[in-house]
Amino acid sequence: MSTEPLPADRRQLFIGGEWRGASGGGRFDVIDPADGSVLTDVADGTVDDAMAALDAAAAAQADWAATAPRDRGEILRRAFGLVNDRADDIARVMSLEMGKTIKEAKGEVTYGNEFLRWFSEEAVRIHGRWMHNPAGGSRLLTVKKPVGPCLFITPWNFPLAMGTRKIGPAIAAGCTMVVKPAGQTPLTMLMLADLLAEAGLPDGVLNVITTKSSSKVGEALLADPRLRKISFTGSTEVGRGLVRLAADQLQRVSMELGGNAPFLVFADADVDAAVEGAMIAKMRNMGEACTSANRFLVEESVAEEFARKLADRMGALTLGRGQDDGVDVGPLIDEKAVESVTALVDQAVDAGARVVTGGSAPDGPGYFYRPTVLVDVPPDADVNAEEIFGPVAPITTFASEDEAVERANATEYGLTAYAYTRDLARTIRLAESLDFGMLGINTGLVSNPAAPFGGVKASGFGREGGFEGIEEYLDTTYVALPAG
Ligand code: NAP
Numbered sequence: 210m211s212t213e214p215l216p217a218d219r220r221q222l223f224i225g226g227e228w229r230g231a232s233g234g235g236r237f238d239v240i241d242p243a244d245g246s247v248l249t250d251v252a253d254g255t256v257d258d259a260m261a262a263l264d265a266a267a268a269a270q271a272d273w274a275a276t277a278p279r280d281r282g283e284i285l286r287r288a289f290g291l292v293n294d295r296a297d298d299i300a301r302v303m304s305l306e307m308g309k310t311i312k313e314a315k316g317e318v319t320y321g322n323e324f325l326r327w328f329s330e331e332a333v334r335i336h337g338r339w340m341h342n343p344a345g346g347s348r349l350l351t352v353k354k355p356v357g358p359c360l361f362i363t364p365w366n367f368p369l370a371m372g373t374r375k376i377g378p379a380i381a382a383g384c385t386m387v388v389k390p391a392g393q394t395p396l397t398m399l400m401l402a403d404l405l406a407e408a409g410l411p412d413g414v415l416n417v418i419t420t421k422s423s424s425k426v427g428e429a430l431l432a433d434p435r436l437r438k439i440s441f442t443g444s445t446e447v448g449r450g451l452v453r454l455a456a457d458q459l460q461r462v463s464m465e466l467g468g469n470a471p472f473l474v475f476a477d478a479d480v481d482a483a484v485e486g487a488m489i490a491k492m493r494n495m496g497e498a499c500t501s502a503n504r505f506l507v508e509e510s511v512a513e514e515f516a517r518k519l520a521d522r523m524g525a526l527t528l529g530r531g532q533d534d535g536v537d538v539g540p541l542i543d544e545k546a547v548e549s550v551t552a553l554v555d556q557a558v559d560a561g562a563r564v565v566t567g568g569s570a571p572d573g574p575g576y577f578y579r580p581t582v583l584v585d586v587p588p589d590a591d592v593n594a595e596e597i598f599g600p601v602a603p604i605t606t607f608a609s610e611d612e613a614v615e616r617a618n619a620t621e622y623g624l625t626a627y628a629y630t631r632d633l634a635r636t637i638r639l640a641e642s643l644d645f646g647m648l649g650i651n652t653g654l655v656s657n658p659a660a661p662f663g664g665v666k667a668s669g670f671g672r673e674g675g676f677e678g679i680e681e682y683l684d685t686t687y688v689a690l691p692a693g
Pocket residue numbers: 362363364365366367371389390391392393420421422423424425427428442443444445447448450464465466467468498499500596624664668
């Protein structure tokens with residue numbers, strides 16, 4: 210790309226309030242997924258650098274915990290304003306390093322930034338309780354305290370929002386932190402760190418390590434008893450490994466992992482509205498979202514209409530560089546992603562699925578895949594069982610609500626489910642019978658900073674956002690008080 214997305218003095222590690230190079234002097238490239246070219250480079254942090262970041266976080270912890278909640282909240286509120294002021298720049302950088310369109314990147318800036326505002330408001334609402342011992346004779350008091358230094362590891366698909374969902378509540382609760390953004394999209398996080406410092410965040414509260422040695426850095430940090438919590442967003446496989454590592458020092462753990470969202474369309478639904486919702490649930494972030502609709506389960510009598518209308522919409526989308534005008538769908542993150550989506554579609558087609566639109570990758574350069582609708586997909590095809598992470602909508606049909614629920618639940622994952630129906634009683638039954646952390650009814654979008662985001666089963670545990678989000682960063686001390 211022609212212009213440098215970030216100045217050289219900001220493509221460094223951020224430790225103890227200082228921008229500095231990696232201890233070994235190493236750098237690694239950030240790639241533009243629209244053409245595979247090198248966009249820029251960043252510092253390749255070592256284990257020593259990560260430990261220096263933890264030193265800084267540990268040194269800042271006591272003062273930060275003692276900072277008035279209002280002051281912590283005001284810093285977040287100022288950062289919210291600064292991110293708003295710089296929204297266009299952040300969106301451009303995010304689009305360059307991740308591939309999403311500018312429109313989507315702006316949407317993510319708005320969404321991600323709301324976590325800073327929400328937790329600026331939560332900072333002053335941390336309270337314990339006072340109660341009478343049910344047996345009489347004493348009082349029970351609880352005090353909430355920050356957990357302590359945290360490690361945040363974030364994925365490439367939402368480079369800002371996956372960070373602010375952790376950073377916002379941690380700052381509000383009085384925790385310090387080391388943040389390790391994804392190697393493929395480090396730039397957005399570096400911009401955010403700069404703005405948080407400008408907003409007045411004290412040195413050492415937030416430290417950022419960009420690195421190509423994620424596993425070594427994670428291992429070293431989790432082996433250190435000063436680290437008290439890890440919050441991870443990423444794949445289930447990596448999450449499992451991190452939970453095992455956290456067991457040694459018994460760090461608190463929040464895991465936001467993979468998904469395999471079912472999207473149910475019942476015969477009583479408004480089919481046009483379901484298609485509209487499907488476009489959002491499927492095509493947000495080119496399908497590279499943990500909440501992405503992965504399997505479309507449609508009641509037999511409306512399946513043909515739904516598939517035709519969805520294919521018309523998907524087939525009309527324009528692929529291209531995310532920063533160009535008129536582009537609806539950007540590239541996937543890398544070549545491996547294109548290969549993985551290609552393999553899933555090819556396997557489904559070999560097993561009898563029919564391609565209604567798309568079904569292949571265009572010629573390069575760049576890591577694109579055509580928006581695809583598949584029908585007659587065998588329920589046990591890999592495309593139904595695995596997280597697709599691409600713009601592919603496999604449609605299967607069902608004959609009854611019981612069958613729909615059983616098939617929707619037949620996955621190790623449990624993050625998001627969607628259902629389109631106009632039947633209130635059914636909606637209540639679905640809310641109670643679908644094994645997912647989140648359920649969208651007649652909507653293709655569940656993400657909301659004021660709501661508790663998170664999963665069950667192999668999608669992880671812990672919640673981000675809502676009133677629940679800050680609890681992940683607070684410990685409880687119970688005090689028994691004799692009453693005189
Ligand atoms: P990933 O490969 O698990 O990587 C996520 C992060 O973990 C990256 O920063 C990565 O660093 C780091 N990492 C990888 N291996 C590590 C290790 N052994 N030790 C420590 N850190 C390690 O996942 P991804 O491909 O970036 O993201 C896609 C996945 O995230 C999907 O499964 C998606 O569903 C999930 N996701 C979940 C949520 C949610 O809220 N539930 C939200 C978004 C995404 P490098 O970049 O250096 O490899």
